Amino acid sequence: MRNIRIAAVNICRFILAVTFIFSGYVKAIDPLGTLYKLKDYAAAMALNDILPDWALVIVAIALGALEYSLGVFMLFAVRRHMVSKLTLALMSVMTALTVWIYIADPVKDCGCFGDALKLTNGETLLKNIVLIACATLVAWRPVDMARFISRTNQWIVRYYTITYIVVTSVYCLYTLPIFDFRPYRVGMNIKQGMEIPEGAEQPEFESTFILRKNGVTREFTLDNYPDSTWEYVDTKTVQTKKGYEPPIHDFAITTNDTGEDITEQVLTKKGYTFLLVSPRLAVADDSNFGDIDQIYEYAEENGVDFFCLTASTNEDIERWRELTGAEYTFCNADETTLKTMIRSNPGLILLKDGTIIGKWSHNALPQTDDLTAPLEQLPIGKAQNDSMPERLLIVLLTFFVPLMALTIADRLWAWTKWIRNKQDNNRIFNLFKKRKKMRKKIVAGNWKMNLNLQDGVALAKEINEALVAEKPNCEVIICTPFIHLASVAQVLDQNVVALGAENCADKVKGAYTGEVSAEMVKSTGAQYVILGHSERRQYYHETAEILKEKVDLALANGLKILFCCGETLEERKAEKQNEVVKAELEGSVFHLDAEAWKNIVIAYEPIWAIGTGMTATSDQAEEMLAYIRSIVAEKYGQEAAEDTSILYGGSCKASNAPELFSKPNIDGGLIGGASLKCADFKGIIDAWKK
Numbered sequence: 001m002r003n004i005r006i007a008a009v010n011i012c013r014f015i016l017a018v019t020f021i022f023s024g025y026v027k028a029i030d031p032l033g034t035l036y037k038l039k040d041y042a043a044a045m046a047l048n049d050i051l052p053d054w055a056l057v058i059v060a061i062a063l064g065a066l067e068y069s070l071g072v073f074m075l076f077a078v079r080r081h082m083v084s085k086l087t088l089a090l091m092s093v094m095t096a097l098t099v100w101i102y103i104a105d106p107v108k109d110c111g112c113f114g115d116a117l118k119l120t121n122g123e124t125l126l127k128n129i130v131l132i133a134c135a136t137l138v139a140w141r142p143v144d145m146a147r148f149i150s151r152t153n154q155w156i157v158r159y160y161t162i163t164y165i166v167v168t169s170v171y172c173l174y175t176l177p178i179f180d181f182r183p184y185r186v187g188m189n190i191k192q193g194m195e196i197p198e199g200a201e202q203p204e205f206e207s208t209f210i211l212r213k214n215g216v217t218r219e220f221t222l223d224n225y226p227d228s229t230w231e232y233v234d235t236k237t238v239q240t241k242k243g244y245e246p247p248i249h250d251f252a253i254t255t256n257d258t259g260e261d262i263t264e265q266v267l268t269k270k271g272y273t274f275l276l277v278s279p280r281l282a283v284a285d286d287s288n289f290g291d292i293d294q295i296y297e298y299a300e301e302n303g304v305d306f307f308c309l310t311a312s313t314n315e316d317i318e319r320w321r322e323l324t325g326a327e328y329t330f331c332n333a334d335e336t337t338l339k340t341m342i343r344s345n346p347g348l349i350l351l352k353d354g355t356i357i358g359k360w361s362h363n364a365l366p367q368t369d370d371l372t373a374p375l376e377q378l379p380i381g382k383a384q385n386d387s388m389p390e391r392l393l394i395v396l397l398t399f400f401v402p403l404m405a406l407t408i409a410d411r412l413w414a415w416t417k418w419i420r421n422k423q424d425n426n427r428i429f430n431l432f433k434k435r436k437k438m439r440k441k442i443v444a445g446n447w448k449m450n451l452n453l454q455d456g457v458a459l460a461k462e463i464n465e466a467l468v469a470e471k472p473n474c475e476v477i478i479c480t481p482f483i484h485l486a487s488v489a490q491v492l493d494q495n496v497v498a499l500g501a502e503n504c505a506d507k508v509k510g511a512y513t514g515e516v517s518a519e520m521v522k523s524t525g526a527q528y529v530i531l532g533h534s535e536r537r538q539y540y541h542e543t544a545e546i547l548k549e550k551v552d553l554a555l556a557n558g559l560k561i562l563f564c565c566g567e568t569l570e571e572r573k574a575e576k577q578n579e580v581v582k583a584e585l586e587g588s589v590f591h592l593d594a595e596a597w598k599n600i601v602i603a604y605e606p607i608w609a610i611g612t613g614m615t616a617t618s619d620q621a622e623e624m625l626a627y628i629r630s631i632v633a634e635k636y637g638q639e640a641a642e643d644t645s646i647l648y649g650g651s652c653k654a655s656n657a658p659e660l661f662s663k664p665n666i667d668g669g670l671i672g673g674a675s676l677k678c679a680d681f682k683g684i685i686d687a688w689k690k
Contacts, residue, residue, distance in 0.1 A: 445675025
């Protein structure tokens, strides 16, 4: 069952990763397209005047980067808890949004995959239902996602991914999208893109021109287009009858001065035509108008047509002329069509025989120094390289190949580290077996504040008799409240059951009412003392410095120490468990020399799995104990680490003890509630016999 759950979580994880990477990438490489879609949503919600375009561009870049990064992080299982919850939160918002657009139908395409893949609102809702189900499962069990890169190297993936996608998005905003999924891409013949196959049902479109005169605004068609005394306001192309819809169905050009339709003239002309495209001249970037004017002059000298296509008003056109000195012909076209043609305002398109052979952002226009001959003799007069496979290869080489290399290097390093550790641990296999056998297996009971004196003595006697009758395969310790120690010591055979205290003071002696010193504990006959328990840290605010004093005093009085360490739920969710445990050990016991260290037993207790209803898996316990052994090895050497007993202090019961104790780094358990009944406690002890 567990394997099925893990498989399901990882399948959902890969579905989410692929979807988010694709969705985020197509948004990121087309930030202006994402901006236009955001404005569609804002208009549908009557919010289009709240944020200026520059702010929406930032939102567009951030949205693409967020989706892409979450997809990559999900793929590599980076920051599993946080990423899975962010993904679920994002999918919750997106699903609610798609429910709205499915019911209200304010937009025809959600824009989730940009122009690369268009879905109906119903298809989008179905897709999001599947994704939110996947996100819910992954958020429920994020630890089931297998890591491809170790935690210590995950920062590389995080920073590289975010930097890559933001830089890519800004680059595409400055120039043009790396991939062009629109019908006006390089290599497209516009006239052919407008054709309807023979026999297909013919749709019908009507272009409406909105003009103004003497304060009166009216709509006209080509059939009743008025004289030039009317001022142009806008153009709209609407479909009046459904049918086969060609890729290009809304391309129409009329001269601004006369209203003459020159669409056919432009698309059937043999040779070259420059089209300067600016949906709105009022917000167009005018920083490079000098380059535009020089290209126009070059076109004039070489007999190449040059038109400016815009959906601007006559007032805006005249302002542009005054600002830039433009002498080229202005034509009117549908604003949405112009935004689709090129993601730049203004942008330059070069046609040859009606086919798009070049597109340039206003930030990367052809330089006049290169325009020294007729177009057919120049590189820009030949079709730009728009090979999709080649561009895809560039993306793979610049992003995924480095990450794959990092993954391989990380796994190889982990494998070689494992080999080195194994070699250090096992210079000879038999020696390893001997060491493993030498390491004490321990089951320790922590009674906490339970049982009165009489009940405590009775339980200790029952445990002692059971274990004397049937010798255990491990060392057994019972740690009792202070008032039990001396009495319990009288009924125990400490060759079979050792006695320990639950705490001791951090002072040698003196006026410390209610405290019990390490010397007093030792005088009762106890051999062990528990220090650093999470309850002492939490309820009595014992610091690393206080525990360090207790450790030194306990050792000075001949006591062995069961030293506890572990992380809270918040620290586990933040994936800080390693640094928390390491800090606890460094602050309180790692100051000891190698000889004193021999009297230390470590007990790892995941605080988040004690009394919370949550459970730590045996793999999670093994992972943490292996980590603890590794930092002991860093401090005291591999041999000392192999000889150190490390116990698991989570919710250990007779039912799960065999699985826990089967792990190579788990040397026993520090048992709480289950140690208060002889049968339960012995069931755990007997796990060492299985």
